[in-house]
């Protein structure tokens with residue numbers, strides 16, 4: 300079924316390697332409001348890739364999906380770094396069973412029956428000094 304997909308994920312994640320801004324350490328970051336960040340932010344590129352990896356891990360689609368657009372991205376400094384992202388993911392031509400590790404080698408499906416895009420909301424909270432990620436929400440719908 301291609302309907303609503305809601306994933307609640309809690310996992311260890313050192314892979315993102317997100318670091319706190321210079322000069323801040325445990326307890327020193329004032330809780331802040333979310334603020335917009337550039338779609339070209341290098342950390343954001345990793346965050347949206349993580350969203351796609353989670354989606355692919357959970358989906359039973361025969362093909363891999365990858366990020367195809369970022370509509371809005373916010374970062375919030377609150378006991379770590381929180382990212383709140385609205386993005387689109389689209390079906391690629393890569394078969395899941397081929398176990399392709401690098402999504403940048405996977406082109407999007409051409410126009411046709413297999414072309415599909417989902418609208419997703421992703422929230423991830425990275426706590427660098429504990430090397431972990433908490434409360435990841437990935438909610439995708441057609």
Ligand SMILES: *[C@@H]1O[C@H](CO)[C@@H](O)[C@H](O)[C@H]1NC(C)=O
Nearest residue numbers: 333334335336370371372373
């Ligand atoms: C943040 O980005 C969204 C979407 O691009 C925009 O609607 C909103 O006005 C922006 N907010 C600020 C404070 O720039």
Ligand SMILES: *[C@@H]1O[C@H](CO)[C@@H](O)[C@H](O)[C@H]1NC(C)=O
Nearest residue numbers: 308310352353354355356357
């Ligand atoms: C991938 O999915 C499996 C089964 O649902 C789960 O046990 C595993 O933790 C997931 N891995 C990631 C990185 O989400």
Ligand SMILES: *[C@@H]1O[C@H](CO)[C@@H](O)[C@H](O)[C@H]1NC(C)=O
Nearest residue numbers: 348399400401402403404405
């Ligand atoms: C994926 O492939 C691209 C293009 O070949 C390369 O620039 C990038 O470093 C690769 N990423 C990983 C994680 O291997």
